[in-house]
Amino acid sequence: MSLDKTWYTEEWAGQGSAISLKIKDKVHDEQSPYQRIEIYETETFGTLMTLDGLVMVTDRDNFMYHEMMSHPALFTHPDPKRVLVIGGGDCGTLHEVLKHPSVELAEQVELDERVTRVAEKFFPELCESNNDSRARLHFADGIKWVADAKPGSYDVIIVDSTDPVGPAAGLFSETFYKNCLKALRPNGVVVGQSESPLFHADLIRSVQKSFKAAGFRDVATLFFPQCTYPSGWWSATMACKQGSVAQFRAQDSAAKGFATRYYNHEIHAAALARPEFLR
Structure with missing residues (x-):
């Protein structure tokens, strides 16, 4: 089963595995001089920050x-x-x-x-x-x-x-x-x-x-x-x-x-x- 665009998915490079979080909305997206910074609101993990597509921090954990x-x-x-x-x-x-x-x-x-x-x-x-x-x-x-x-x-x-x-x-x-x-x-x-x-x-x-x-x-x-x-x-x-x-x-x-x-x-x-x- 594949997940639709209402899920944020990070594939763990070289490990054949990934994590997916159900998202409600993307509330911020910018390219800084160093990396892409994105903020999502998720259904169960609160606010999520990613840098260059990798999970950095969530409210929950x-x-x-x-x-x-x-x-x-x-x-x-x-x-x-x-x-x-x-x-x-x-x-x-x-x-x-x-x-x-x-x-x-x-x-x-x-x-x-x-x-x-x-x-x-x-x-x-x-x-x-x-x-x-x-x-x-x-x-x-x-x-x-x-x-x-x-x-x-x-x-x-x-x-x-x-x-x-x-x-x-x-x-x-x-x-x-x-x-x-x-x-x-x-x-x-x-x-x-x-x-x-x-x-x-x-x-x-x-x-x-x-x-x-x-x-x-x-x-x-x-x-x-x-x-x-x-x-x-x-x-x-x-x-x-x-x-x-x-x-x-x-x-x-x-x-x-x-x-x-x-x-x-x-x-x-x-x-x-x-x-x-x-x-």
Whole structure:
């Protein structure tokens, strides 16, 4: 059975599979200097943003990705004060970072300003911390930003990137990770999205190898569900300049009043468990 034009379908390249979402309307379509940005209203997943035809964020499931991209890294650091987000144009990760009271500065460096401006209109709940006094939005090349950063500028670097193709490919390189190491303070932590463990195991191995080659002391991958991304299962790979990835402030992450919808200290610990086929 083939689906008609009332469905948005993304084919997952080379995997013989796809995802389809029933749409009510397309409400925005523009070509930015970098990519095509489209916004749909769907029947069951709320608002959907796609970039160059690939799902980026939906109302229904974005919280899992944004929470797992931010909280494990920030709770692994003993006292995160200065945080850098590379990419993350929808601002959901920035919003989660700013839930941490220890954070004094959160800088977001996104290449395409139009992604953020469109998100501000169609995903206002993700952007509600953009005017926080601790937030700084920069529209620039994240690779160059990190390369130019003064040594010891940040406690945590979060690489909330698109797939490792085109301009984003450099965000998965040993050279970039070496620059992250330099930009981090002694207890620094870096985390980057690392695609599907089911579809992209070779990439995860490559990312781990590059982190270690760059000089990070300890590296581990976290696994979590993300139903609108390829395979419905996603990952983020985290590395520590000093200390162990397995050691995190579980008591702080379990504290009352820290509002999340997916992340908690038990999820954090479980996400570090490796499936047998990835050992």
